[in-house]
Amino acid sequence: MNLSDFQFSLPFLGITILLFSPVLHGCESLHCEDGSFTDAVTVPVKVAVHGGEMPQDSHLDMLVFRNDRLHYLECWQRILYEGSEEVTVASMTGEKVLMACIGLDMTPEDWMWVSSISSLADAWAALEKETGDNPVMSGSCVFHAGHSPIERPELTLRRISSEIHLRSLKCDFKGKPYEGEKLSDVQVYLTNLNASCRIWNDTGAATRILNQGRLIMEDIERFTDRNLVYQRVEGEVGANGITTGIRLRCYPNMAAAEGPGTPFTRLVIQGRLDGEIWYWPIDINRGEGTSPEGVEGNCVYTYDIVLTRKGSADPDTAIRTEDAVIRMEVEKWEDKEEYSVLF
Secondary structure (H helix, E strand, O other): OOEEEEEEEEOOOOEEEEEEOOOOOOOOEEEOOOOOEEEOEEEEEEEEEOOOOOOOOEEEEEEEEEOOOOOEEEEEEEEEEOOOOEEEEEEOOEEEEEEEEEOOOOOHHHHOOOOEHHHHHHOEEEHHHOOOOOOOEEEEEEEEEOOOOOOOOEEEEEEOOEEEEEEEEEEOOOOOOOOOOOEEEEEEEEEOEEOEEEOOOOOOOOOOEEOOOOOOHHHHOOOOOHHHOEEEOOOOEOOOOEEEEEEEEEOOEOOOOOEOOEOOOEEEEEEEEOOEEEEEEEEOOOOOOOOOOOEOOOEEEEEEEEEOOOOEOOOOOOOOHHHEEEEEEEEEOOOOOEEEEEO
């Protein structure tokens, strides 16, 4: 095995953290909690992603903990994932818990505060730093290092975010004074976004809020990839409708009731109609027939929308049922379970 030139220690535990090359061969030495060295074993781990493929040429952060009462961190490893279905983790013998994540813009020093599994309750991802081709994903598994025959644990990574897909958009203003008019200057975006999400075991509780109540361009400019939360539609939208291809992304928001500090995440369609700007704000995955209500992680929410009348003058006031016909499909990346809701 070739070790990189980088390693650092957690002096309060006497643990050395090693940065490993993508492939480990044979046995190496790790620094143990008591400061002594012991032979380590290598464990092949099968890696899978629910609902997709692993992003290639990404760093996979692997944290190995002892599976005992204290769950102390044993070692941290960063592996460059290059498309293989299996990666190799170095560990001392015994039963371990592997916590892994990918897609984070973190340096090795950023992990130095982790001492045990309980520390990971303070591990957060920021929506502004996400990118379209490398979403943050996380997972965990238990394995026994040094077991004979060699154990091959399976690690499944799940996206901590969800995708909001506006598949189609159409105008049907039949019988209205503005019948035949087209919607122009169309913008599609998300409001009331949870800006932070726990990397493991997020509850969907409100955190920092971006685009609170409206489109705030100062918030949009903070994103590494602004297309994740804000996109424009080319041309006009009329009775023939369009297939937009717009895919946005947000973190979970499972607020039980809307109130100060717990706004619902909304998909907003904004456009100019009959000389005025109107908004069609839609509460994502809420309403009769949805269970559970709100935005979960690791899901795709697909919308087909027909606008039937002028919307709201306020981007934070959800539209009425007579303002649009909305068809929503929910696909859980995890189990491919699908259901449809017609408002």
